Amino acid sequence: MKTIQTITCVLSSLLLSACVSGPPSSSSPRPQVENKPVDSAQQTAPAPPAITSIIPDIKAEGRRGEIARMMLNKSSRQFLRADMNKDYRISADEADEHLPFIAKEFGRYDSNSDGGVDWQEFLGHDEWPTPSH
Numbered sequence: 001m002k003t004i005q006t007i008t009c010v011l012s013s014l015l016l017s018a019c020v021s022g023p024p025s026s027s028s029p030r031p032q033v034e035n036k037p038v039d040s041a042q043q044t045a046p047a048p049p050a051i052t053s054i055i056p057d058i059k060a061e062g063r064r065g066e067i068a069r070m071m072l073n074k075s076s077r078q079f080l081r082a083d084m085n086k087d088y089r090i091s092a093d094e095a096d097e098h099l100p101f102i103a104k105e106f107g108r109y110d111s112n113s114d115g116g117v118d119w120q121e122f123l124g125h126d127e128w129p130t131p132s133h
């Protein structure tokens, strides 16, 4: 409870200081800006990170690997529990029963449209080994 209060406090003070230290030119009249140099700056914005860089590395050392392995465990349990006929593919019926978030967008998950969501399709990548029943 105390921690939450502290966090709220820190957050609101951050917000406040952001409001107070706004652009200094706000009080002076702005000249009409026609050619803004901002446009070229926006074009050179860095591209978003590639998807491979955000897949948790289950072989990583320390806390990072620990979290990745916890995610792998959780995903494995979800997948195996839903795969009732143990063919390592989640059918639409199995998704209906256990994984409603997949059932809702089954076509999107079943990216090769073979009627089942396999482990790689379930995860959205093929970096993690398939768990076994």
Ligand SMILES: [Ca+2]
Residues within 6 Å of the ligand: 082, 083, 084, 085, 086, 087, 088, 089, 090, 091, 094
């Ligand atoms: Ca199945």
Ligand SMILES: [Ca+2]
Residues within 6 Å of the ligand: 109, 110, 111, 112, 113, 114, 115, 116, 117, 118, 121
């Ligand atoms: Ca499939």
